[in-house]
Amino acid sequence: MQINIVGGGLAGSEIALTLARNKIKTRLYEMRPKKMTEVHKTGNLGELVCSNSLKSELLSNASGLLKAELKLMNSALLEIAEKNKIPAGKAFAVDRTGFSGDITKKVHLSNYI
Numbered sequence: 001m002q003i004n005i006v007g008g009g010l011a012g013s014e015i016a017l018t019l020a021r022n023k024i025k026t027r028l029y030e031m032r033p034k035k036m037t038e039v040h041k042t043g044n045l046g047e048l049v050c051s052n053s054l055k056s057e058l059l060s061n062a063s064g065l066l067k068a069e070l071k072l073m074n075s076a077l078l079e080i081a082e083k084n085k086i087p088a089g090k091a092f093a094v095d096r097t098g099f100s101g102d103i104t105k106k107v108h109l110s111n112y113i
Contacts, residue, residue, distance in 0.1 A: 002025040002026065002027055003019055003026050003027075004027050005027070005029065007029070008028055008045035008046065008107070009045075009046060009047075012028060012030070013028075013045045013046040013077060013103050014075065014076060014077045016110070017077070017106060017113075018076065019112065020110035020111070023112060024112060028045075028107065028113055030045060032047075042101075044097075044101055044103065044104040045104045045107055046077065046099065046100050047096065048094070052086070052088075052099075053088060053091045053092065054067070054081060054091075054094065055091060056090055056091055056092070057090060057092045067092065077103065080099060080103055080106065081094050081099060083102060
């Protein structure tokens with residue numbers, strides 16, 4: 001069995017890595033770098049555009065709760081985000097280039113994608 005994933009943004013990259021972790025063969029289709037957009041700067045997967053913020057870390061709001069839940073579920077992208085975290089007050093911000101570069105490397109190193 002093979003699962004096809006269309007789009008290598010945050011959701012597509014997360015599910016590709018989750019399926020690979022569970023040894024499910026996956027094919028990830030992404031238009032970049034072959035076809036670029038006005039807002040993307042690289043051909044990397046999971047590239048953040050317009051902002052490097054993943055919003056608040058406070059458990060008193062939805063974005064903070066979501067990150068806490070993702071951590072409990074061993075989110076591959078949250079682990080990569082933690083590695084690329086930069087100071088941003090109460091927000092969770094990442095170095096965009098490092099974050100997307102690490103996502104791309106991890107996806108390409110997976111034996112099931």
